[in-house]
Amino acid sequence: MTGYAHPRNIWMKRLITILFSVAIIIIPSNLGTALALQQETGPTYIIQSGETLNEIAIRFGVTPDEIIEANALTNPNALDIGQEILIPGLEGITGVLTSKIFPFGTSLTSLLRQNKLPLSDMVKLNRLTSPAEVIAGAAFLFPVTDEQNQRIEIQTLQPGSSTLETAIHVGVSPWALVENNHLLGSWDVLPGERLFTGYSIEGNETEQQHSRSISINNLPLIQGETLQISIIASEPLTARGTFNGQPLHFFSDGDLRYFSFCGIHALAEPGAYPMEIITTDNAGRTEHFEQLVLVSPGFYGHQTVYVSAESLDDDVIAQEDAYVTPILLNITPDRLWEGQFQYPIDEPCVNSLFGLRRTYNDGLLNFYHSGMDFAVCAPNLNIYAPATGKVIMAEELIVRGNAILIDHGWGIVSGYWHLSEFNVSVGDTVQPGDLLGLIGNTGRSAGPHLHFEIIINGIPVNPQTWLDLTFP
The missing domain is CATH 2.70.70.10 (Glucose Permease (Domain IIA))
Incomplete structure (x- = not known):
């Protein structure tokens, strides 16, 4: 009989129609939620005083429109100091992106080891093409996460020593030392490189006995300003060095602290200048620090x-x-x-x-x-x-x-x-x-x-x- 529909078929068609309609409503909602979740993943950046959206976009290699879309900004001209925004296009990187000044005496390798950072993240964030680009005094972007704790420096590999000997000396597993320092193997470290561990070591008095640290008073250096280099040691030493080919004279105040003062000429061209510092203790242990140091303009009238x-x-x-x-x-x-x-x-x-x-x-x-x-x-x-x-x-x-x-x-x-x-x-x-x-x-x-x-x-x-x- 034509034109007749069984009541059960009508009911089934209505049920399918209802389910399909609900699906149409639900699926876009779920897609929107998924997209929102996807947008919310990734690193964030805290806006600093005086920054504009264009400056932030240039720093991270994205467009202002991409930042606006990722954060659903209704008024991009009204950014607040301290406001946290998502930075798109940095897949795989998490945490809060912080700008820091690269310290003297720290290599890119030791920075990555100490802060448990993959090289790929630092290369992507700072657009590095060579470790030699790491200049003391230059600003670099650094991801910070809640669970991120700095590793503890335990030893500088001495000439003639192996990673195994160093591990035994400080009381850690050689395999843990390899893992904590992103080494390909126990052979993948050079004399003078700093090594780190993920936990403190009690009774590590030998390393503390021979420790020394070098700091610069003000980075980046500025035309016409005073450069003060400070060395704090745990035992007497001698220090010498050069900055841009000129000798650095070190003096001690008698408290295992050593200082050198240097004037940055007011007419010095802004740029990176070589600094070298060599310290030697009474036992003949020598540490050699060499790095480019940034000199910034003084903006004089x-x-x-x-x-x-x-x-x-x-x-x-x-x-x-x-x-x-x-x-x-x-x-x-x-x-x-x-x-x-x-x-x-x-x-x-x-x-x-x-x-x-x-x-x-x-x-x-x-x-x-x-x-x-x-x-x-x-x-x-x-x-x-x-x-x-x-x-x-x-x-x-x-x-x-x-x-x-x-x-x-x-x-x-x-x-x-x-x-x-x-x-x-x-x-x-x-x-x-x-x-x-x-x-x-x-x-x-x-x-x-x-x-x-x-x-x-x-x-x-x-x-x-x-x-x-x-x-x-």
Whole structure:
């Protein structure tokens, strides 16, 4: 019979229709949930002050639109400091992406070993093509997870020692040492490389007895600033080194701490410079640290100055520098100063900063300002010693005018130009606050003021840093 449908068939068709309709509703919902879950997996980044979405996108090699889509941002121009956003396109990487400064003395290999990071993650995050690109002072991206704990350094592989001997020496399994340090085998490590373990080792006094650490006070280094290298050792040692081919002089304060100071020239080209440090203890154990160190620009301004033409003569400048430089390079081994340097005048007011690129007399000379100038703001013209030291020069010069140099030891010298009167003589030992002389207008000067310098191994550095911070 045509046109007739059995009630059971009608019921089945209705049931299928209902189920199909429900499926249409449910499946997109599940797909949306799956996509959302997929989007929510991956590393996140915490927005820092001053950052824009474009800058973040460039840093991670993605587009702003990809970040907007991954985070469902409704107003990408209203990012909050501290806001955590998902970074797409970094499959396999988890945790919070943090920007850190690469320390001196750490290789890419030891960084990966200590933090349990795969090389592929660091290469992808920082777009590395060679381990040599790891420059001390450069910023690198670093994933941090909740369960991530740094491994503990136990030993630097010594020349003539094997991984097996090292493992036995520190009391760990050689197989665990291979696994914890991502080694292909017990043979896959070179002398001088740092080794780590996943747990602390009680009674490991031998390694602690021979430990030494090297740190740099401020990374990245900055044009015109002070470089301080510190070595903390557990037993006496000797240290030597170079920075960009110039020798580093190390001195000890008698407490198994060793320091070297170096001036970064204000006109140094920004970039990476080689640093090498070699330490040797009394038993002849030597550690060799060699790495490129980043020097960043100081972003100094410009100033036009008009002075007497005689003080701008190239021959006069060269002759005066040839006379003063040997005095500055006579480095003495005793540190005379203690604590922070004091301001050299009463009521200090600065009218010209260190590092300014200067044009003298409409281009007759182009140079930079090697100190900071204090105008006369106090009811006196007094100039005081900022720290303990010994007077090594006090005389009249053409460019510097009436000038004083004070040796504070360890290569640190302070300078005072353009004085009207001297109150000290060469050989005098001065204490903080002792009267050195009076502010004047002698030499290359455009008016009464004190030109104040801090000079390290012959290189002027920003004196404000020594007035603000305590060295060492």
